[in-house]
Amino acid sequence: MTATVVAWVLLLAVAAYACGGGVDYGAGFWDLLAGGADRGRRPRWLIDHAMAPVWEVNNVWLIFIVVLMWTGFPVFFQTVFTALWLPLALAAVGMVLRGAGFALRKPTHRLAERRIYGAMFAVSSLLTPFFLGTVIGAVASGRAAPGTTASTDVWAHTTSVMAGLITVAATAFLGAVFLTVDARRFEAHDLVGYFRLRSWIAAAVLLVLGAIGLTVTDPHASHVHHGLTHGAGLALVIAAAVALAVTAWLVAGPAAGWARYSSVAVVALLVAAWGFAQRPYLVPTSLTVQQGAGASATMQWMIIVAVVALVFIGPALVVLYRLDTHGVLQPVPEEDGAE
Template sequence: MIDDVVAWVLLVAVAAYVCGGGTDYGAGFWDLLAGGADRGRRPRWLIDHAMAPVWEVNNVWLIFVFVLMWTGFPVFYQTVFSAMWLPLVLAAVGLVLRGAGFALRKPTRRVAGRRVYGAMFAVSSLLTPFFLGAAVGGVATGRVAPGTEASADAWHNPTSVIAGLLAVGASAFLGAVFLAGDARRFGAADLVGYFRLRALAALGALAVLALIGLRITRDDASYVHHGLTSGAGLVFVVLAVVCALATAGLLARGVTGWSRVTAVGAVALTVLAWGLAQRPYLVPTSLTVAEGAGADTTLRWLLLVTLVAVVLIGPALVVLYRLDARGDLQSLTDEDLQQQT
């Protein structure tokens, strides 16, 4: 019983990282596609100001996920990191380069240096979610059973590729939705429409990728496919679709505030649907939650530490996100943006 509770905590933490970290990756994705120095100056300036207060905080969720995996499910942790160390190392390198690029490009005075750091930030924002998604896809196929040696097949397969693309697409969708709201908050009317269109385009691309993914997983990850198309997994998938459609409707009407809520709901519900589709397995169909869990004493202490963290850190995160959403952490107006043209 306690192992199931910890597994749910792990799944919720993954959903939180996908939404929080994914929004940041999405900002980097649109930074990459913003165009040349002149055309992309205003979108990039908005991205810098919108991300600055929270981009480091969102990585706390990833650390929390790894701690839960390592402590609560050591067999699962060992299995995943042994079989798919290469994509996870590439994702980790991307995280480091992405952070360094974002932190260094703004204060760098030389144009050449800013371009190098900007490219480092933007490209890493594309590759990191792809490799993390590819690792998730490898788990879903069951190719990483306990004792499996590292091989390209574990993460270089149709399900891993489509999962990586879905991760990039979800990040682009979340990033554009949040940036549209930030543009309105900062008084940049032209950038509101700019990012609204990109959010709708990303949502359309996600719909196509999801349909392709359903076809691929039917043969390549049949257990998860069955879980997503029946029972509780299907209920969560339907709810995610409803949230996605609501987001499209809100964006079409120019409502950028509530569209953030529905966009996060669509992505989070999709992650929860994936978790429900895999139950009772951590790795279909070779490692159950009970088989991969640590000792009961360890799990109890882990839940206690999690509760303490929620009590101590949770309110601070809520305040931080609320202050950022209200614009109290960054003072930027359209006049500031005009100076970058």
């Protein structure tokens, strides 16, 4: 029972990182496609100001995920980090380069250096979620089974590539929706329509990729495919599609601020659908939650740690996100916000 509870806590942490970190990765994705220095100046200005107060905070969820895996499910941790060390290493390098690029491009005055740091940030914002998505696909496919040696066959296949593409599309969707709302908040009226259009494009791409992912999957992913097309998994997928349509409608109206919540619901529901489809396995169909769990005393302590984190860290993060979305943390100079 305790192992099941910790497994659900792990899934919640993954959903939190997918939503919080996904917004930042998505902003970087649109930074990559913003165009040259002149054409992309305004979108990149908004991206910088929207991300600056909270972009580092989302790594808290990633650390929590690693700790839960390492301590609560050591066999699962060993399996994933042994069989999938390459995409994980590429994602980690991308996180480092992304953070360095974002931190260094603003205070740098030389145009050539700004372009280098900007490229590091933007390209890493695309590659990092892609490789993280391929890891999810490899786990869902069952190819990353205990004892599997590292090779490209484990993660470079249909299910993993589709999972990587869906992850990128989801982050692009989140980023565009949040930037649409931020454009209104910063009174950057010329950017409202700019990012609203990109929200609709990303939503359409996510819907198409999701449909393809449900029909074109690796034979090894039959367990998860069945879970996503039946029962609770299918209900959650349908709910995510409804939330996607609601978000597309909200960003066009006066209540666009609510689109942030519905867009987060889309990604959270997709992660939940994956979790329900994969149960009772950590790695279908070779490692169940109970088989991969650590000692019972350890699992009990993990539940205590999760409760402490929920009580002390959760409210602090909620307040931080709320202050940021209400423009309290970083006032925008009038000259920067001018159209």
